[in-house]
Amino acid sequence: MELSDLNFLFRFLPIFLLAYYFCPARHRNRLLFVSSLLFYLFNGWVNTLLLTCSLLWNYWVVLMMSGRPQATGWRRGWLGAAVLYNLGTLCYFKYASPALPPGISFYTFTMLSLDIDVYLRRERAPQSFTELGVFGAMFPKLLSGPIAKFSDMAGQIRRRATSVKKTEQGLSLVIAGLSFKILLADPIGILWHDVQTIGFESISTPLAWMGMAAFSVQLLFDFQGYSLMAIGLAYMLGFELPKNFDHPYGARSISEYYRRWHISLGHWFRDYLYIPLGGNRGGIARTCINLLIVWGVTGIWHGSTANFLLWGLILGFFIVLEKCFLGRLLERHRALSHFYVWFLIPLTWIIFAITDLKELGTYFTRLFPFWGEGIAVNARDWIDRGRSYLPLFLGAAAVSCPLADRLWKKYWNSLWAKALLFLLFWVCVYQIVNGLHDPFLYGNF
DSSP states (O other), rough: OTTTTTHHHIIIIIHHHHHHHOOOGHHHHHHHHHHHHHHHTTTTTHHHHHHHHHHHHHHHHHHHHHOOOOHHHHHHHHHHHHHHHHHHHHHHHHHTOOOOOTHHHHEEEEEHHHHHHHHHSSSSSSSSSSHHHHHOHHHHHHHOOOOOOHHHHHHHHHHHOOOOHHHHHHHHHHHHHHHHIIIIIHHHHHHHHHHHHHOOGOHHHHHHHHHHHHHHHHHHHHHHHHHHHHHHHHTTTOOOOOOOOSOOGOOSHHHHHHHHSSSSHHHHHHIIIHHHHTTTHHHHHHHHHHHHHHHHHHHHHOOOHHHHHHHHHHHHHHHHHIIIHHHHHHOOOOHHHHHHHHHHHHHHHHHHHHHHHHHHHHHHHHSSSOOOSSSSSSHHHHHHHHHHHHHHHHHHHHHSSSHHHHHOOOOOOOSHHHHHHHHHHHHHHHHHHHHHHOOOGGGOO
């Protein structure tokens, strides 16, 4: 079950919210934890057992590390056991198992952050298993984040307030996120699916560029839509989850783009890998090596095939160039810096999207036909598709700009905005009922 499923929207969520709002505050954590496990149970009892084992093991570890005073060696041993269990389980299911349990990457990183913070004495262990369960398995963020730190969530877990205004504002974010997914990401994704169906060797160069743009836009609105829904649902429950997107295509460098894209994951790698490696404290050469390591690991985290490692290393290479000299050039030339991002980022997303390296090479020969391989069966294949998809691309561009955010913040509570959200919700439902939607893309990672 996903956040965009009709069973979730019309059965699970209304029943849960009714129970949650009438439940005494002191029992809400138990209700939320049990409901989150029930939500996950729709993805299979084996997956739910795996999640429960992860929660139990990590709770035991943090209790051992934060209990009576222990020698550093013992605490280090417990941390090693936690890292071995979490990363071992994650690596097995990512790289050896035929099926990836939904959300395992996200709840594993969530648990690791708690283990490391307790070991470093940045944070105390949760006061109960229920607290840890709410932190690690809360259903709005369970499947695809955002990844939150326990230090940011502990106070909210122990004491939070709900209100009609928070519920209303959270619901508006849920509808906005659902609209991003159903009305933008999924329809634009059809173009990318068409390109794959035709075969890369047979498409024209303009259609290859359109397909690349389509995948880039689909991925943005699919994942941003999920994040908005998660943040909105959590807000309805009295929580404030961290922001996960901040207009990434408004960035002027690759570095800045990834400070705005999947922000919570970027912070995780910064805090628990880049800084422990030394960050930027060892001079420019060491900094560049650390950046390449982080981006190589980021690529491997997303998948086991070679294209993901290639994707991560290419991004790391450009970020290193920006660190060394390119960043200063981009700062001086606004138009050039925006073109640089808009040109390079979609090219890297194609590397991310195509897992077969031979097929990837073929696609690049269609993007840049002077390399020459294959011919377009229909050189005018892009014209009709261009007419069909142009309104979607323009709509995506319009809601991506900062002005859209400012208008949202100013008018979200107005009558006409509520009417628009009401209409968008039922249009989304119509699309879902008719099967005109796909599972969330980022659930695969």
